[in-house]
Amino acid sequence: MTLSHRVDSEPTQDKQALLAFISQVPHENRLQWNPNASACTWFGVECDATQSSIYALRLPGTALVGSIPSNTLGRLTQLRVLSLRSNRLSGSLPSDFSNLTNLRSLYLQKNNFSGQFPASIPLLPRLNRLDLSNNDFTGSIPFSLSNLTKLTRLFLENNRFSGPLPSLNPPNLVDFNVSNNNLNGSIPSTLSKFQASAFAGNIDLCGAPLQRCTPFFPSPSPSPSEIPVTPSVKKKSKKLSTGAIVGIAVGSAVFVLLLLLLLLCCCRRRRQQQRKSQKVPASAAAAAAAGGAGEAGTSSSKDDLTGSMEAVGGGERNKLVFFDGGVYSFDLEDLLRASAEVLGKGSVGTSYKAVLEEGTTVVVKRLKDVAVSKREFEVVMEGLGRVKHENVVPLRAYYFSKDEKLLVYDFMPAGSLSALLHGSRGSGRTPLDWDNRMKIALSTARGLSHLHVAGKIVHGNIKASNVLLRQNHDGAVSDFGLTPLFGASTPPNRVAGYRAPEVLETRKVTFKSDVYSFGVLLLELLTGKSPNQASLGEEGIDLPRWVQSVVREEWTAEVFDVELMRYHNIEEEMVQLLQIAMACVSTVPDQRPEMVDVVRMMEEINRGGETTDDGLRQSSDEPSKGSDGHTPPQESRTPPREVTP
Incomplete structure (x- = not known):
């Protein structure tokens, strides 16, 4: 008997409140709540276990437009979660929001709400999370927010709040942000524990964790009696002694000698760098072409880069090693002449898009911090080069020298x-x-x-x-x-x-x-x-x-x-x-x-919808038009089954 009562119950008063709300606020087609069905089956509505009251209303991104009418949502007295984020709601919150005394989470970010801080919010004693960010609220932030002792997260950024920041001190507050407002004055010590980014964009805020505040009253100027008097010093004309002249001469000679030694060291270091730059392979050209010359040398000797790709021996360090079944036919010198641009700098190295003279485009990855020998490197490359699968970007070639390790991949024009x-x-x-x-x-x-x-x-x-x-x-x-x-x-x-x-x-x-x-x-x-x-x-x-x-x-x-x-x-x-x-x-x-x-x-x-030859559904860029109630219609591309979060 009790079970039957629970199944058949209906949150009648809450249902009427929602119907009043949706009838006065323009919205997307998919919010076609069927008045003949239970409100607990409507899109975005969740009821308690007895189906007697609504405890959650989530309508993010549903194109709600205009202000929230009074005597609608304020009647949902058992509501615990309200999410109206990412809509086009405007105006201020109705005063009857103060009736939502069971509300735990309120998400109103990314709307067009305006006016003073809603007076009803500090009257919600159980509020745990509050997000009013990315709206157009003005005026001051009230100290009465400290009355919300259960508040853990408060987001007020990207509004136009002004005036000083009150000494908010909810005991459980762990996340806080008031950045990009018009606040001024010093940051209260109760809020200084948060990072500087939480206060950024308020040009008149100061104090920890931002810069120190300048004292309002400047230090007084000293009186004339306090200004120290510097006694006059009589000028004396005195010729240099013989010892002083000898000291100056010795010091000058030592300085000239040190200058010559410094010039000699600079010349020797420059010659060493020139010899080293002659050994840098294709990535030098790629880096220079892409503005990344600071990561590699800026020149390369063609004598070191030419040579038959099939040859072995002394010139081996200057070869690109291709894998069997590859589609490319170029050598290291072709790669040197390629125009290149930086695609990105990742955790294992820098990637370049290289366009060869004949039009071939590849990706060259220049590895950094490689810690293995040449033989170990080659063993790893041989294993990677054998991988062939349509959902794996193939490794086409590699290059190994003491100073440079390069990998060559196919270029994927659609990006990441x-x-x-x-x-x-x-x-x-x-x-x-x-x-x-x-x-x-x-x-x-x-x-x-x-x-x-x-x-x-x-x-x-x-x-x-x-x-x-x-x-x-x-x-x-x-x-x-x-x-x-x-x-x-x-x-x-x-x-x-x-x-x-x-x-x-x-x-x-x-x-x-x-x-x-x-x-x-x-x-x-x-x-x-x-x-x-x-x-x-x-x-x-x-x-x-x-x-x-x-x-x-x-x-x-x-x-x-x-x-x-x-x-x-x-x-x-x-x-x-x-x-x-x-x-x-x-x-x-x-x-x-x-x-x-x-x-x-x-x-x-x-497997639930229309599929293509590769077993994947046909993609559609058009959103569905909605249905009567929360249950998908028969023509839906997914079979109707109850969803359990």
């Missing part, structure tokens, strides 16, 4: 995943849609799985900038298998942000640490956040820990990239991929799946 995902976020940008993100993730997983299974190779440096893209958005991993070249002293920051916890201690990468790094890459695709993004919360928190904290507090929808919110009927797939990613980033290596299992699980997600 990092540039596509994070570049130019803002107006005019075409978002990377869900189907293409899934395609990149799956193709990258296949390439990494091939390295593990067929090549027995640990990639060692999985990150978004090492996932290169073909024109059809197929991903291909690059810079694989290079870790053995750097010895046991390889610094762990080579994979910062993506490194598995155990790598920090052992400095040794494994197949399981690759799986962890790939899991971070999946989280990056899902959240749109860089693994080292500073706004993830506590100082030093990484992306996996941030996602875990959000999911643990049942705010799963806050995890996903706002650019994905314009697409409908993908929530289930995003949650499934999130579960795979969380398994990959387990802190215990043995609990992480193998890459072949990761590929299999991702392929199962893909």
Whole structure:
């Protein structure tokens, strides 16, 4: 009897409040809440276990326009989470927001709210997280925020708040930002524990952690009686003694001798540098052409660079070694004459785009800090050169000398995943849609799985900038298998942000640490956040820990990239991929799946929709038009199943 009552219950009053809200605020088509269905099934609405009240309302990026009407959201008295971020809401908050006394998290960032600091917010005693950043609020920040004793995170940056900063001191505040406002005066000691970036952009703020404040009253000028009187000194005319003349002569002779020795040392050092520059290979020309001449020599002797590619012996140090089955036919001298530009400076070296005279374009990677012998280098290269897979960027050739180590790869004109995902976020940008993100993730997983299974190779440096893209958005991993070249002293920051916890201690990468790094890459695709993004919360928190904290507090929808919110009927797939990613980033290596299992699980997600010849869904740049209620319609490209965050 009790169970039947719980299933049939309906948050009637909360439902009426939401219908009143949505009827007065313009919005996207996908918010077509069906008044004949339970409010607990509506998009963005979550109810408690008894289905009797609404405890979470998440409507980020749904094109809500205008002000929030009174007597609507303020009636949701059991609400714990309210997210209206990334919309076009304006005006001030209605005064009846003070009724939301159970609210824990309030996300209003990236809207057009204006006016004074909302007077209702300091009246929410349970508030834990408050984000009003990127709006147009003005006036002062009230001291009454200190009454919010449970507040842990406060974000007020990128508004127009003015006046002095109050001595806020919520006991649990761990994250705070008021940058880019019009605040003035000294920073209270209660807030000086936060980094300088939290206060940047307020030109009239001073005090720790910014520059010291200048005293308001300048130091008084000394009175005439306090000015010390310097006694006059009588000038004496005196001829130099014989000893002084001898001393000056000896000193001059010593100075001239030292000057001659210095000139001799400079000449000898210059000749040594000229001899050394004659040994620098193709990367010197590439660096000079790309403005990177400071990393290499600026000239090269053709006598040292010519010679038959098939010859062996003394000229071997000046050869490019190509792998069988390659598509290129050029030598080191051709590479020297190529025009070049810097593509990027990574953790293992600098990459150049080199365009040869006949039009061939390749990527030349100039390695740094290589710590192995020539024979060890060649053994590693032979293993990498045998790898052939459509989702792995092939290594075409290499060069080894005492001073230079070069690798030659195919040029991928579509660029890297990092540039596509994070570049130019803002107006005019075409978002990377869900189907293409899934395609990149799956193709990258296949390439990494091939390295593990067929090549027995640990990639060692999985990150978004090492996932290169073909024109059809197929991903291909690059810079694989290079870790053995750097010895046991390889610094762990080579994979910062993506490194598995155990790598920090052992400095040794494994197949399981690759799986962890790939899991971070999946989280990056899902959240749109860089693994080292500073706004993830506590100082030093990484992306996996941030996602875990959000999911643990049942705010799963806050995890996903706002650019994905314009697409409908993908929530289930995003949650499934999130579960795979969380398994990959387990802190215990043995609990992480193998890459072949990761590929299999991702392929199962893909089977739900229309597929192309390679087993991936056809990508669409147009967002879905929405449906009646939260349950996908029959024509949806994903089967309707209940989603469990």
